[in-house]
Every structure is written in structure tokens, then in C-alpha cells.
Amino acid sequence: MATIRFVAETGSTNADLIAAIRSGERVAEGDWLVANRQTAGRGRQGRAWFDGAGNFMGSTVVRPGPHDPPAPTLALLAGLALYETVVPMLADPTVLSLKWPNDLLAGRAKLAGILLESEGDAVIVGIGVNLAAAPQVEGRETMALSAFGPVPDRDLFARALAGTFDRELERWRSVGLEPLLRRWRSAALPIGSALTVHEPGGAVANGAFAGLDDGGSLLLRLEDGRLRSIHAGDVMLG
Template sequence: MIRTVEETGSTNADLAARLSGGEYLPEGDWLVAERQTAGRGRLGRIWNDGAGNFMGSTVVRPGPGDPPPSSLALMTGLAVHEALLPFVPQGAALWLKWPNDLLLSGAKIAGILLEVVAGTVIVGIGVNLAAAPDIPGRAVTSLSEYGPGPGRDAFAEALAASFDRELHRWRSAGLAPLLRRWQSAAHPVGTRLTVLPPGEEAVEGSYAGLSQDGNLLLKLDNGTQRVIHAGDVLLASAPD
């Protein structure tokens, strides 16, 4: 079920409040906002407004035998990728970027924010369908810059169906197939990246894939390989 509200602070915050209050939220239900006034991205960034864009949240209830909940960021990225792909114009590349961004022709078009409340994972997704917010120092785009895109409600239906399929695959097939599919939809191996690990100086290197548990592998310029467990990742350039 998809429930739409005209305006809210944050769909993630709304679901978090309901969970904290003891309400049971079933998987498959979505809260979608026409407008957000206190939307958030990763690392505390603001991600507001954008009338005509998709801004919504749902929940996942991890259970025994499920892959690690941290891999839900990768699973969600695949779900958004699959939902967006039919609307991407010919000649424009849609790439996943670790851990939870989507890039269209090198510019951010979608982001994902995961939060855990009362043992439940809240999955927040923002997709620039009609307009791109101004983020200093970051290339950001929307589908509307390439021509007519889907309406918000039509995209919401497509995303909900894609998310349901990917969640089933995540549970039934496990982590390894997910990582293979994620890497096939990501920017190419060899893409230059700048990584900002928490509390450290920037680290530069080349994308070398994912580890067996879904962490980023970065090949440093001295030939060694570093496993990135957390951090902000900036795309420098694709390989020649």
C-alpha cells in the first residue's frame, strides 16, 4: 500500500515516530510525501522539497537467516536502479555508487538513507524526477533534464514493485548474487574515487569492486588495496 501526504518534515522521521510509539508497520507499506520540509540525506545533509520528485520511506523487518541488515543499502540501490532504468534516455549511463547513491551521466539522481528503530530498518529514498536540489560541490541532476519523465505516482508504483522483488531475492538467494548484480550495475572497475573515511584524511584510488561482505575495495596508487567500511565516496572519473 502506498500512502501519500501533502507535506511532512521527513517520511523517515514519521515512520520512526510511529515505530518508537509501538506501532507495527508491515513490510510493503510506503509513506510518500508531496513535499518534505526537513528531509535528510546521509551524513546529515539536507534533502528537501522537490515537488514532483519521489520522496518516500518503507520498512524492512530483518529476520533469522536474512543477510546482514547493512546489505539492505545495496539491495535498495538495485531496486531503485531497476525502477529507474526504463526511463533513462539512450546514451545516458545509470550507475550505482557505493554505498547508496545513483548517478545519471555522472551526476547524482537518487539517494538512500537507512535507519534502525526498534529493530526495524527504515528505508528512505529520494529520486529526482522533476527537479534537482542545489548541493554545493556536487553534480546533481534529474530525469526532467533529459526529457519527460514518469509522474511521481507512476514511479512510486514501479519502485514499490521493484523493491518487493529485490527484497525477495535478498532473502531467498543470499548476499553473493546481490553483490554480483550490484557490481554489474555500478560504475566500471578502475573508476577514480576519492573517499572520505570518518575522522580521516581523504583517500584516493581506483574502484576495485566489493568485498565478500559488501564493503568497498579501493586500489591505492601504491598498488595496495584498502577495504572501506564507511565513508563519503566522490566520483572523480571513469577509466579510459
Template sequence: MIRTVQETGSTNADLATALRAGDAISEGDWLVTDRQTAGRGRQGRTWFDGHGNFMGSTLVRPHGRDPAPASLALLAGLALYEAVLPLVANPTDLRLKWPNDLMFGGAKLAGILLEREGDAIIVGIGVNLAAAPDLPARRTTTLSTFGPPPDRDLFANALAASFDKELERWRTYGLDPLVRRWESIAHPFGAPLTVSPPGEQPINGTFAGLTEDGALRLRLAGGESRVIHAGDVMLANEEG
């Protein structure tokens, strides 16, 4: 079920509030808004409120045998990729960037934010269908650059169906095939990256794939690898 509201502070925050109040929210339910006044991205950044864009949240209730909840960022990225893929003229320009961005032509097209509330993981997704924010030192893009903006409601239905399919695959087949698929549509192996782990100075290296549990492998200049479990990642061609 997709529920749409005209305006809210944050769809993630609304779902969290509803869960704390004991409301019955099922996997597959989505909250989508026309306007979001207090949206949040990773590390406290503002989540851009662009009219005509997709801004929505859903939730997953991980079971004991499910893969690690953090891997839901990869799952959401694949679902987002599959929903956007039919809308772009050149699929090779559409790439995933670890841990939670969808890029088009080296610029940010969409982002994902995961937050835990009790036994649920809330998955917030923002997609630049009609407009893109002007971010400092980071290029952004929108699907409307290449033609008429996609209908938001049709896109919401496509994304919800794609997310359901990826969630079933995640539970049925585990993390390995998901990681392999994610790598196949990510920035190429060897791509220069700058990673800023929490509380550390930026680290330069190249993309060396993902670990079995979905963490980033960064190849350093000396040839050694470092596993990154959290941090900001910038591609060499991403800076504005």
C-alpha cells in the same frame, strides 16, 4: 500499501515515530510525501525537497538468517536502478555509486538513507524526477532534463514492486548474487575515487569492487587494497 501525505518533516522520522508508538507497519508499506520540510540525507545533509520528486520511506524487519542489514543499501540501490531503468534513453549512463547513490551521466539522480529503529531498518529514498538541487562541488541531475518528468505516483508503485522483488531475492539467494549484480551496474572497475571515511582525511584510489559482505574495495596507488565500510565517495567526474 502506499500512503501519501501532502507535507511532512521527514518520512523516515514519521515511520520511526510510528514504530515507537507501536503502530502496525508491515514490510511493503510505504509513506510518500508531496513536500518534505526536514528531510535528511547521509551525515546530516538536507534531503532536497523538490516539487514533483519522489520522497518516500519503507521498512524491513531483518530475520536471523537474513544477510547483514547494512547490505540493504545495496538492495535498495538495485531496486531503484530497476525502477528508473525504463525511464532513461541511454541505460549505460545509469550507474550505482557505493554506498547509496544512483548516478546518471556522472551526476547524482537519487539517494538512499538507512536508519535503524528497534528491530526495523527504515529505508528512505529520494529521486529527482522533476527537479534537482544545486549542491556545492557535486553535480546533480533530474529525469525532467531528458523529457517530461515521470508521474510520481506511477513511479512510487514501480519502485515499491521493484523493492519487494529485490527483498525476496535477498532473503532467498543471499548476498553473493546481489553483490555481483550491483558490481555489474556500478562505476567501472578502475574508476578513480576519492573516499572520506568518518574522522579521516580523504583517500584517493580506484574502484576494485565489493567484498563478500558489500563493503567497498579501494585500490591505493601502491597497489594495496583498503576495505571501506563507511564514508563519502566522490567520482572523478562528479564534481560540479
């Protein structure tokens, strides 16, 4: 059973768990820290994370073992756990899709994001979900679950997500990566969706979503027809 600690305000739930690990505190796998408000929340590429009241902002810790699938695939696991948590909340779940590596979309709009950070032998998984309100982000569409009906109760959402994440983690360990990738693909953007990838070195690649390779990397069909594996980058809809 996951242990969830709720706090009124903090800088960043990811940063708090990292600090606890660095200080020697034993943070158990499966424990969650959830905040009502974050004053220094972070997203990918160092972007600030919106902390609207009533939204979900929380982090947990995974301690990958030597026989587990590669740790970076925890981003896919977290996305799938989030997708499975939200699906029962919508009258029409077909609006949902996953965008590699870590976004949950409703149509073209971002509903949630995931940030993984490593500290020692631990991976901190931070998740932010627009339950009540969505931020205004220049150049990006955003949406909250409140657009589809009553605002989900944050605490109930936290417990549902923690339970689903725990089950997905057990499957990841016990049956390996292939079943996770198969289920992730079935929830992903349609094949052929136009994507722009901003790579860590500054290069930009344009192409179409062509699925995932066997290791969980993004397959991008380039404009000249070549197929390329993307291992890291900021992916935007074209």
C-alpha cells in the same frame, strides 16, 4: 502488494516511520510513506535533502530476520531496486550507474540517494529521486530524470519502485547476497573510477574503484597499489 500512503507535507518520511515504531505502532514491512513535500528531509552525513515539487520522497520499513543477509547490505539492495526501476524509463540506460553505497548516477551527476536508519528490529529505507528537478549542491553535479524526457509521474514511479523493491527483498532473503552483489557490480561505476572517501573518523582516502568484496564493502585501490575494504564513509567521484 505494497501499501503506499501519500501525504501532502511532512518533516521527514524517515522520521515519521521512526516515530510510529517508537510509539508502538505496528508498521508492516513493505508499507511506504511518500510525501509531496518534506520540510526536514535528511541525507547522509546529516545533509538536508532537496524537496522539489514533483520529485519522489519516500520511505519504507524492512524487518531483517536472523537468517537474512547482513542488514547493512540493504543499502545495496535499495540501490539496485532503484536502478532497475529507472532503467526502463531511459532511451539510453547505459548513462546510469550505481556508486557505493547508495547513489544512482547519470554520468557523473547524482540522480537519487538513499538513507538507511535503524530503529529497534527495523531498518527504515528512505529514498529521494530527482524526477522533475535537481538541487544545486556545491561541489557536486546533480541531474533530474526530466533531462532525459517527460517527467515521470510521481505516483506511478512510487508504485513501480515499491514493486521492484519488494521483489529484490524476496530475492535477498531467498537466494542470499552473492547474486545481489553480482548484479550490483554489473550496474556499478566502471572499475578504475577515481574516488575520494571521507571516513567516519575524519580520514580521507583517495584511490580507484575496484569493486565490492564478498560482504558488500567497497574495494578501493589506493594510490600505492594496495587494496583496501571500506565499510563506511562518504564516497565522492575524484
